[in-house]
Amino acid sequence: MRLTLRTVLPLALLVMASCGGPFPQSSLDPRSDFASEIDSLFDGIMILATAVFIVVEVLLLVTIVRFRRREGGPEPRRIFGHTGLEIAWTMAPAFVLVLIAVPTIRSVFRTASRPAGDVLVVEAIGKQWWWEFRYPELGVVTANELHLPVNQTVEVAITSTDVIHSFWVPRLGGKRDAIGGRTNRIFFRPDSIGEYLGQCAEFCGVSHANMRFRVYVDEPGAFDAWVARQRDVPVEADSGSLAAQGKTVYSTSACIGCHTVEGVSAGAVGPNLTHFGGRRTIGSAVFDNSAEQLAAWIRNAPAMKPGVLMPPLELADDQIAALVAYLHSLQ
Amino acid sequence: MSTTAAALPEQHATPAQGIWGWITTTDHKRIGVMYGSAAVLWFLVGGLEALLIRLQLARPGAEVVSAELYNALFTMHGTTMVFLFLMPLAAAFFNFIVPLQIGARDVAFPRLNAFSFWVFLAGGLLMNGGFLVGAAPDAGWFGYANLTSKQYSPGPAVDFWIVGLALLGVSSIAAALNFIITIINLRAPGMKLLRMPVFAWMTLVTAFLIVLAFPPFTIGVVYLLFDRFFGTQFYLPLAGGDPLLWQHLFWIFGHPEVYILVLPTMGMVSEVLPVFSRKPLFGYAVIIYSGIMIGFLGFGVWSHHMFSVGLGPVADSVFAAGTMLIAIPTGVKIFNWIATMWGGQIRFTTAMLFAIGFIAMFVIGGLSGVMHSSPPADLQQTDSYFVVAHFHYVLFGGAVLGIFSGLYYWWPKIFGRFLDERIGKWHFWLFMIGLNLTFFPMHYLGLHGMPRRVYTYPEGLGFDRMNLIATVGAFVLALGTIAFLWNVVRSRRGAPAPADPWGGATLEWSITSPPPVYNFAELPRVESRLPLWDDGVQPRTQPDHADVHVPPGSFWPVLVAAGLFVAGAGALLHSLIVVLGGLLFAVVSIYRWLFEPFEM
Numbered sequence: 044m045r046l047t048l049r050t051v052l053p054l055a056l057l058v059m060a061s062c063g064g065p066f067p068q069s070s071l072d073p074r075s076d077f078a079s080e081i082d083s084l085f086d087g088i089m090i091l092a093t094a095v096f097i098v099v100e101v102l103l104l105v106t107i108v109r110f111r112r113r114e115g116g117p118e119p120r121r122i123f124g125h126t127g128l129e130i131a132w133t134m135a136p137a138f139v140l141v142l143i144a145v146p147t148i149r150s151v152f153r154t155a156s157r158p159a160g161d162v163l164v165v166e167a168i169g170k171q172w173w174w175e176f177r178y179p180e181l182g183v184v185t186a187n188e189l190h191l192p193v194n195q196t197v198e199v200a201i202t203s204t205d206v207i208h209s210f211w212v213p214r215l216g217g218k219r220d221a222i223g224g225r226t227n228r229i230f231f232r233p234d235s236i237g238e239y240l241g242q243c244a245e246f247c248g249v250s251h252a253n254m255r256f257r258v259y260v261d262e263p264g265a266f267d268a269w270v271a272r273q274r275d276v277p278v279e280a281d282s283g284s285l286a287a288q289g290k291t292v293y294s295t296s297a298c299i300g301c302h303t304v305e306g307v308s309a310g311a312v313g314p315n316l317t318h319f320g321g322r323r324t325i326g327s328a329v330f331d332n333s334a335e336q337l338a339a340w341i342r343n344a345p346a347m348k349p350g351v352l353m354p355p356l357e358l359a360d361d362q363i364a365a366l367v368a369y370l371h372s373l374q
Numbered sequence: 375m376s377t378t379a380a381a382l383p384e385q386h387a388t389p390a391q392g393i394w395g396w397i398t399t400t401d402h403k404r405i406g407v408m409y410g411s412a413a414v415l416w417f418l419v420g421g422l423e424a425l426l427i428r429l430q431l432a433r434p435g436a437e438v439v440s441a442e443l444y445n446a447l448f449t450m451h452g453t454t455m456v457f458l459f460l461m462p463l464a465a466a467f468f469n470f471i472v473p474l475q476i477g478a479r480d481v482a483f484p485r486l487n488a489f490s491f492w493v494f495l496a497g498g499l500l501m502n503g504g505f506l507v508g509a510a511p512d513a514g515w516f517g518y519a520n521l522t523s524k525q526y527s528p529g530p531a532v533d534f535w536i537v538g539l540a541l542l543g544v545s546s547i548a549a550a551l552n553f554i555i556t557i558i559n560l561r562a563p564g565m566k567l568l569r570m571p572v573f574a575w576m577t578l579v580t581a582f583l584i585v586l587a588f589p590p591f592t593i594g595v596v597y598l599l600f601d602r603f604f605g606t607q608f609y610l611p612l613a614g615g616d617p618l619l620w621q622h623l624f625w626i627f628g629h630p631e632v633y634i635l636v637l638p639t640m641g642m643v644s645e646v647l648p649v650f651s652r653k654p655l656f657g658y659a660v661i662i663y664s665g666i667m668i669g670f671l672g673f674g675v676w677s678h679h680m681f682s683v684g685l686g687p688v689a690d691s692v693f694a695a696g697t698m699l700i701a702i703p704t705g706v707k708i709f710n711w712i713a714t715m716w717g718g719q720i721r722f723t724t725a726m727l728f729a730i731g732f733i734a735m736f737v738i739g740g741l742s743g744v745m746h747s748s749p750p751a752d753l754q755q756t757d758s759y760f761v762v763a764h765f766h767y768v769l770f771g772g773a774v775l776g777i778f779s780g781l782y783y784w785w786p787k788i789f790g791r792f793l794d795e796r797i798g799k800w801h802f803w804l805f806m807i808g809l810n811l812t813f814f815p816m817h818y819l820g821l822h823g824m825p826r827r828v829y830t831y832p833e834g835l836g837f838d839r840m841n842l843i844a845t846v847g848a849f850v851l852a853l854g855t856i857a858f859l860w861n862v863v864r865s866r867r868g869a870p871a872p873a874d875p876w877g878g879a880t881l882e883w884s885i886t887s888p889p890p891v892y893n894f895a896e897l898p899r900v901e902s903r904l905p906l907w908d909d910g911v912q913p914r915t916q917p918d919h920a921d922v923h924v925p926p927g928s929f930w931p932v933l934v935a936a937g938l939f940v941a942g943a944g945a946l947l948h949s950l951i952v953v954l955g956g957l958l959f960a961v962v963s964i965y966r967w968l969f970e971p972f973e974m
Contacts, residue, residue, distance in 0.1 A: 066836040068823030070754040078754075085751045092741040099708060099737050106712050107730060110651070112719040119718045124657040128713065129706070136705035140698040140744070147748040148691045154750055155687040171526075206521040207617060209682060209757060213823040217753020220683045222618065223520065224611035227684035240835070244682075244757040244825045246514050248521055249441050252828035329832070349441040 068240040070213035074260075077154055077216035077231035084150050088143055095139060154217075158196050158230055165189065166200045169208030169221035171247060172254040172351070173314055173327040183273040184303075186314030187328050189241075189258045192266035196232040209245035212258050218244045233260040241328075249350030255328040273318055276306055277373045289369025292362045301353070304373065313353060320373040326351075337367050398927035400484035401891060405491050406470030407788065412495060413463035419502070420454035421855060423447045428812075428848040431841050434833040444829035445512040446531070450502070452515030453535070456635065457542050458498045460769070463777055464638040465494075468553055468577045470788055471780075474882035474889060475571045477562025477898045479922070482555040485931050485967060490549035492935030493541050500942050501538025504531055511535035514827065516628065517598070519609030519620035524602050530946060536599050537942040543592050544938070550584035553577055562881065564900035568659060571880045571903070573780075575662050576641025579669045580634050586673065587630035594623030603945070618683060625676035633672045635769060636736075637665055639776025640707060643729045646783050647711055649876050650726035651718025654904060657710040664703035664710075671700045681749040682756050690749040697747035704740055708733060723876070724798030728779030731806055735771025739764055742817065757827075760820025766813040775805065778858075786871030790888040794868060797861040804854030811847025815840035873913035879904040884911050892922035930967035934960045 066072065073079040166177040167189070176189045191197055201210045203221040210229075211218035219227040233239075243254035261269065280286035290307070293299065299308035305317045322332050326348050330336045340347055341363050343355040358366070396404060427447050430438040439447065473481055481487050504510035509531040513522045522532045557578045561570065570578075597608040598620070607613035609620050648655045655661060677685060677693040685693075711733055720726065742764040746752040755761055778801075785793045824837050831837050874883040881898055882889075883906055895917075902908040937960025944952025 064836045066822040068835050069821065070823060071821050081750045081754055084748060085745070085754070088745050088748060088751060092745060096737060096741055099712075100734060102712055103730070103733055103737075106715045107720055107722075110715055110718050110720050112721050116719050119651065119653045121654060122656065122717065123654055124660065124710075125713075128709075129657055129660050132709040133702060133706055136702050140701060143744065143748060144695055144698055147694055147750065150748075150750040151687045151690050151694070155690075206526050207518055211757075211823075211825070213754060217750060218682050218757065219753070222611070222683065224616070225618075225684070240823070242823070242825055246445075246518070246521070246757075246827040248526060249445065251445075252441070252825075252830050 068213050072214055074235045075215045075231040075233045081217055091139055162196045162198050164198045167210050169203040171205050172250040174256045181270050184315045187256045188322050190269050191260050192263045193236050193260050199229050201227045206247050207245050208243045208247050211244040212239050212241035214239050236260050250348050253329050253348050257328050280372050285365050285368040286372040289365035292366045320371045334367050338363050397932055398929045400488050400925055400927050402469045402473050402481050405487050406466045408491055409462045410466030413459050416454050416458035420451050420459055423451040428845040432845040434831050441829045446510035449511045449514050460635045460773055472574050472577050475574045475880050477881045478560035479893050481552050483552050485928050486548055486552050489931035490545045492932045494545035496935050496939035497538045497541030504534035519617040533946055536595055537945050539595055543588050546584050547588050550581035553581040562898050562900050569903040572644035573641035576637045576665055579665050580637045583630045583634050583669050587627045590623050591627030621680055625679045629676045630672045633668055635773045639773045642780030643732050643776050646725050646729040646779050647714045649878050650721045651715045653718040656713035661710050664706045667703040681752045694747055694749050701744050724795055725779050725783035727802045728775050732776040735767055739767030739771055758820035759816040759824045762826055763813050763816035770809050786875050787887045790871050791865045791868040792871050793861050793865050797857055801854050801857040808847050808850030808854055812844045815843050879907040884913050886914050886917045890917040891924050930963050933963040
C-alpha cells in the first residue's frame with residue numbers, strides 16, 4: 044500500500060497543479076441565466092457525488108487494509124448476506140438520487156419553455172462546416188459571429204441544412220443539436236458583455252473541429268449600431284481604388300456562384316459576405332480576419348481547413364490583393 | 375478383434391492435431407482460446423489507434439495525422455474496442471469457463487459455436503480491410519445518420535463499417551443463443567439456477583441482452599445499407615426521412631451494449647473477490663437480481679444519449695429518472711462486493727488487485743454517469759471530453775480491469791501455467807496510474823469546453839497541459855500492456871498449475887489444468903453453490919483416463935463463415951454475382967453441415 048501513496052499522491056498533485064488556465068470556453072464560468080442554472084444544478088450533483096465517492100472509496104480502502112491476510116489469521120466467518128444491510132444500501136442510493144432527480148426535473152421544465160416578455164429571435168443554421176445566423180425580425184443575415192445585446196432574452200432556433208451539428212457556447216448555456224427538418228430552441232439571457240467562444244459539438248465530418256463560432260454580447264446601444272450597419276448597404280469604394288478593382292475581380296470570378304454580397308451577387312452556398320469587413324474571423328472563427336490570412340484562404344482554402352467546399356481560386360497575386368481589399372471594405 | 379475395439383474409442387478421444395485441428399475444432403476450450411487470442415490482437419490494434427489519437431492531441435494544432443485519418447482512427451478505436459476486443463474477450467471466457475463452471479462437456483451446439491467465432495473473425499477482418507484500401511470507416515463508432523448517407527460519405531468507408539457490423543451481429547446472436555441454451559439445459563445434476571456461479575449467471579443475462587439488443591441495431595444497419603446501396607431514404611431529412619430514427623435504433627442497442635460489456639466483468643469480479651477473501655460472496659442472490667435489474671432497466675434508458683436532440687421535457691425527465699434508477703442496483707453490487715471482503719483474509723494476488731481496482735474505478739465512472747443522467751447538466755457534458763472521461767472509467771476502469779482480473783484468475787486453468795505475479799503487479803499498477811493520468815484530466819477538459827471527436831484544438835483555450843498529461847498517461851498504459859504481453863510470453867515457461875491453485879469454490883477448479891478435452895470424466899453432482907468448499911468435491915491431481923466420446927470436429931462452420939465473408943466482400947465490390955456466389959456457398963455448406971454424420 045505504501046507504493047500507492049508514494050506514487051499516486053505526487054502524480055495527483057501534479058495533475059491538479061497543471062490544470063492551469065485561463066479557460067475562455069468553460070462551462071464552469073457561466074454568463075447567462077441558462078448557463079448559471081445548469082452550473083448550480085451541476086454544483087449540487089457534484090457535492091453529492093463527491094460525498095458518495097469519499098464514503099465508498101474510504102470504505103473500500105479500510106476494508107482492504109483491515110482485512111488483508113495475516114499469517115496465522117483466523118479462518119474468515121462464513122457470512123452469506125444480511126437482509127437489513129441489503130435494504131439499507133438499496134435505500135441509501137435511492138435517497139441520494141431523489142435529491143438529484145427533483146432539482147433536475149424542475150430545471151428541465153424551467154429551461155424548456157419560452158420565457159415571458161420580449162424575446163429576440165435568432166436562427167442558427169449549421170452547415171458543413173460553418174454557421175449561418177439570421178435575425179428574422181431585424182432582417183439581418185451573417186455568419187459565424189453572433190451579436191447579442193446584454194440582458195436581453197434570446198431564443199436561438201437551431202437547425203441544419205445538411206448533417207447533424209450542435210450549437211454550443213459553454214458560457215452561455217447547454218448545447219442543442221442542429222438537425223435537418225427540425226428546429227430546436229434554446230433560451231438564455233446573457234448577463235455580461237464580452238466575447239464568448241462557441242463550437243459545433245456533434246461530429247459532422249472532416250472539419251468538425253474547425254466549425255467554431257463567436258458570440259459578441261454588447262451594450263444595447265452598441266448592438267443597435269451593429270444592427271443598423273448590417274441593414275445598410277456598405278459604402279461603395281472609390282472608383283480606381285484597389286477595393287474597386289477587387290469588386291471587379293469578385294464579380295467576374297467564381298466567388299459569385301456561392302457567396303452573397305447584397306447588390307452584387309446572390310450565391311447561397313457559402314457565408315453571406317455583405318458586411319464581411321466587420322468580422323474579426325474567417326474560416327468559421329478559426330483564423331483572424333487579417334489581410335495575410337484572408338489572402339492565404341482565397342489562394343488555397345482546403346490547405347487551411349480540410350474538406351472545405353471552397354476550392355483553391357486560380358487568381359494572380361495582384362487579383363487576390365485587390366479581392367482582399369474589396370472584402371475588407373465591406374464594413 | 376480386441377485390438378480394433380480398443381483403437382476405436384482412442385480415436386474418438388483424440389482431437390485432430392495441428393492447424394487443421396484448430397480450424398475444424400468444435401471444442402469450446404479451443405474456440406475460447408481463439409476468441410481470446412483474436413481479441414488481444416485487436417486490443418493491440420485499438421491501442422495503437424488510441425496512441426496515435428493521443429499523439430495528435432498532445433499539443434494544439436499538431437499535425438501527426440491528417441483530419442481524415444484522425445476521424446478514421448477514433449471511429450475504428452471505438453468500434454474495435456467494443457466489438458473486436460471487449461465482446462470477444464468476454465466471449466472467450468464464456469466459451470472456456472462457463473461449460474466448466476456448470477459441469478458440462480461442451481456447449482449445446484459446438485459447431486454453431488465454431489461458426490460464431492469464424493464469422494466474428496470474418497467481420498473483424500472485413501471491417502479493418504478498409505485501412506488496406508485507404509477507406510477505413512470514419513463516421514464514428516455510433517455512425518450517426520445522415521452523415522453516413524451516400525451524399526456526405528460518398529466513399530466505401532461506411533460500407534466497410536456496415537458489412538463488418540452485419541457479420542459481427544450474426545456472430546453475436548448465434549453465440550448468445552448458444553449460451554442461453556447451454557446454460558439452461560446443460561447444467562450438472564443438482565445445479566439449480568440459484569446454485570450457479572455468478573459468472574455463469576452474468577453470462578446468461580448478457581446473452582439475453584445480446585439477443586434482444588442486436589435485432590433493432592441490425593434493422594438500423596439494414597436501413598442504412600438500403601439507403602446507401604439501393605437509394606432508399608430512411609434517414610434523409612430532405613426526402614422526408616428522419617436521422618433521429620437511426621439514433622433511436624442505435625441507442626436502444628447501444629445502451630444495453632454497455633451492460634453487455636460490463637456485466638460479464640461484474641461476474642468475473644464476483645468470482646475473484648470471494649476466493650481471495652476466503653469468504654463466500656455476500657448477497658449472492660441480490661447480486662444476481664441486481665444484474666438482471668441492470669439488464670432490464672438498460673433497455674429503458676437509451677434516450678439519455680439523446681438529451682441534446684430536443685425530445686422535449688417530458689421524455690427527457692422520464693429517461694433521466696430511468697437512468698438514475700440504474701444507479702441503485704449498481705450501487706447495491708458495489709456494497710455487496712465490499713461486504714464480501716469485509717471480515718475476510720484478503721490475498722493481494724494480481725487477479726484480486728484488478729478486481730479491487732475495478733470497484734475503485736467503476737465507482738468514479740458510475741458517479742460521473744449519474745451526473746449526466748441529469749438532462750440540463752448533460753447539455754453541457756454530452757459530446758464533450760467529460761463523457762469521454764466517464765465512459766473510459768466505466769469501460770477501461772471497469773470492464774478492462776475486470777476482464778484482466780478474470781484473465782489472471784483463470785489463466786492457470788486455461789493454459790496449465792501461471793502468469794508471473796511480479797510482472798502482473800507491474801501490469802496492474804501501470805494500468806491504474808496510466809488510466810487515471812489519461813482519463814481523469816478529461817473530466818476537466820470537457821467541463822472547460824473541449825468537444826469530443828476534434829482532431830485539433832487551438833491554443834489559448836487552456837486545453838494544452840491537460841491534453842499532454844492524458845497523452846503521457848496513454849503511454850503509461852502502453853507500458854502496462856507491454857508488461858502483460860511479456861508476462862504472456864514468459865508464462866510458456868511459467869510454473870505448472872495444479873487443478874485448484876487459488877482455493878476456488880466452483881467446478882472448473884475440480885478438474886486438471888488445463889482441462890482434459892472431455893472436461894468431466896463423470897458429471898459432478900452438485901449439492902450447493904460452493905461445491906469445492908461445501909460438498910467435498912476434491913480437485914483432481916491428474917486427468918481421469920476416461921473413454922469419453924468427443925465429436926471429431928467439422929470444417930463446415932468455417933466454410934459457412936467463408937461464404938458470408940465472400941458475400942460481404944462482394945457487397946463492398948458492388949458485385950451481385952460475388953454476393954450471390956458467397957451466399958450460395960454458405961447455404962450449401964449449411965446443408966452439408968446439417969447432414970454431417972455424427973460419427974466419422
